[in-house]
Amino acid sequence: MRPIINANNRKLVSLIALILQTTGIVLLLRYSRTWKAEPYISSTAIVASEFLKGFICLILVWFETDCSFVRLAKKLNDEIYSKPVETFKLTIPSGLYAIQNNLLFIALSYLNAATYQVTYQLKILTTALCCVFMLGKKIDKHQWVSLCMLAIGVAFVTWPSSDEAAKRASTQIQKSWAQQFIGFGAVLSATLTSGFAGVYFEKILKTGPTSVWVRNIQLAIFGTIFGLVIVFLFDARAVMDKGFFQGYSTVVWMVIFLQAIGGLIIAAVIKYADNIVKGFATSLSIILSSVVSYFVLNDFTPSLFFFMGTMLVITATFLYGWEKKVKATSPNEQVRI
Numbered sequence: 001m002r003p004i005i006n007a008n009n010r011k012l013v014s015l016i017a018l019i020l021q022t023t024g025i026v027l028l029l030r031y032s033r034t035w036k037a038e039p040y041i042s043s044t045a046i047v048a049s050e051f052l053k054g055f056i057c058l059i060l061v062w063f064e065t066d067c068s069f070v071r072l073a074k075k076l077n078d079e080i081y082s083k084p085v086e087t088f089k090l091t092i093p094s095g096l097y098a099i100q101n102n103l104l105f106i107a108l109s110y111l112n113a114a115t116y117q118v119t120y121q122l123k124i125l126t127t128a129l130c131c132v133f134m135l136g137k138k139i140d141k142h143q144w145v146s147l148c149m150l151a152i153g154v155a156f157v158t159w160p161s162s163d164e165a166a167k168r169a170s171t172q173i174q175k176s177w178a179q180q181f182i183g184f185g186a187v188l189s190a191t192l193t194s195g196f197a198g199v200y201f202e203k204i205l206k207t208g209p210t211s212v213w214v215r216n217i218q219l220a221i222f223g224t225i226f227g228l229v230i231v232f233l234f235d236a237r238a239v240m241d242k243g244f245f246q247g248y249s250t251v252v253w254m255v256i257f258l259q260a261i262g263g264l265i266i267a268a269v270i271k272y273a274d275n276i277v278k279g280f281a282t283s284l285s286i287i288l289s290s291v292v293s294y295f296v297l298n299d300f301t302p303s304l305f306f307f308m309g310t311m312l313v314i315t316a317t318f319l320y321g322w323e324k325k326v327k328a329t330s331p332n333e334q335v336r337i
């Protein structure tokens, strides 16, 4: 019997999974805002989701080794323990992701959410630049135009409606120039780490025979270690006072679970498609989650900016792939994306 997910449709399946996962997590976070909950420590949630990600990968590798614990142990020994140089390569993306998650946290405390969201979309362009310089990928002129359209489109989509902006302005303290400067510095640095870490991980995944799940176990090991260091440096006192899992409600566990699954899906998308295609998929899911919010949660009012942004994102998506098809009609020409 042929497996349902084969080499031909892996790219499509992983992209659809990414769109659904990103939409799910955005909706869950929106929905959870309406709940009154005890606060939890975000750095511990990052550790929990890294650990869970590693554990799920362990189960997947166990399946890959025909559900044999002996073969699983041998594979882990051969691929992780006996290849320290290969394993330690993963300290770079996991360290950068750990820094990135904290930079974004700093950015969110110094900038308002809209400025943060809009500025962070520059990661689409930093990712493309890293693809060119680190992977030697060729990006045509029309594809650069499409990537700029995508970044502007997502910025428009996430732009708050005038109602939301007015509500926020009345409840928020105006940030000083110095605070905004730090916030911008943090979010711009995060766009660089996002591009570099993603493309570095893509390079590792696409060279060598090591499976994507083993690579994720390596990433999760260092992610958990770096995450614990961050908990120790910034939240040790809070953890000592009320425990590591303080404030963990069902919804927090659901977010942690979706985040862990998201890490796996991102790895699959990077392996079977690439980082740029991942950018399109996450942009489309921002729109999808807003549409579901409008129809199901009734907590979103689309503005003119939203419609303009949606048009830009959809046009950019078609534009990016369009020339590829035209080129593909010439049998002698090799298409590179």
Ligand code: C5P
Binding pocket: 097, 101, 123, 193, 194, 195, 198, 216, 219, 262, 263, 264, 266, 267
């Ligand atoms: O914003 P950006 O797309 O760079 O975010 C990537 C996120 O995906 C990071 O938070 C990182 O921790 C996570 N990730 C993961 N496992 C992977 C790749 C990325 O958890 N294999």
